[in-house]
Amino acid sequence: MRVLLLPEEMRDELKEPLGILYRCHGVECVERMAEHLRGAKRLIAVGDITTFYILKASLMPDLMIVDHKTKRSPVEDSIKRRHLEGSYRVVTVENPPGTLTDELLGAVRESLNGCTPTEIIVDGEEDLAALPAILYAPVGSAVVYGQPSVGSVLVMVTPEKKSEIEGILKRMIVKEKV
Known part of the structure; x- marks a missing residue:
């Protein structure tokens, strides 16, 4: 299995928002970007807290990517149980911190190519999952992820943004995992 590893020299670069940073918290952030989210071809939520507040604002993401952690600590059970059982197909993948595994990349691609x-649920970390979400989402989609202790980032998927993400992924270290 192939793994993309984030090189140390790229870490600061990826701390910068990939889209529009909304400096707010909770439902307020979702409400401020709601027009973009409602009009999106697909809505993708990355992160437990982001997903929780999007659902709390009565929006239903087409794809949620979570790891049951926030700032590397477990989230409360009330945040884990944020949607009705059975309303989503659930896929569990392994993805260590600072990496993108083939398993995660494939699950994101498959879910965005389907209609369900x-x-x-990531066993490990979903810290880089916004990258494949942007890459594989149809143009016109919205990807939302949290910017720790600052707010939320909204990425509207365009051909230019997809090209930018491809460039980032090409600069990551490819490692074969046995």
Whole structure:
């Protein structure tokens, strides 16, 4: 299995928002970007807290990517149980911190090519999952992820943004995992 590893020299670069940073918290952030989210071809939520507040604002993401952690600590059970059982297809993948595994990349690609709302539960970390979400989402989609202690980032998927993400992924270290 192939793994993309984030090189140390790229870490600061990826701390910068990939889209529009909304400096707010909770439902307020979702409400401020709601027009973009409602008009999106697909809505993708990355992160437990982001997903929780999007659902709390009565929006239903087409794809949720979570790891049951926030700032590397476990989230409360009330945040884990944020949607009705059975309303999403659930896929569990392994993805260590600072990496993108073939397993995660494949699950994101498959879910965005299909029509069934999907929750990907990551065993490890979903810290880089916005990258494949942007890459594989149809143009016109919205990807939302949290910017720790600052707010939320909204990425509207365009051909230019997809090209930018491809460039980032090409600069990551390819490692074969046995």
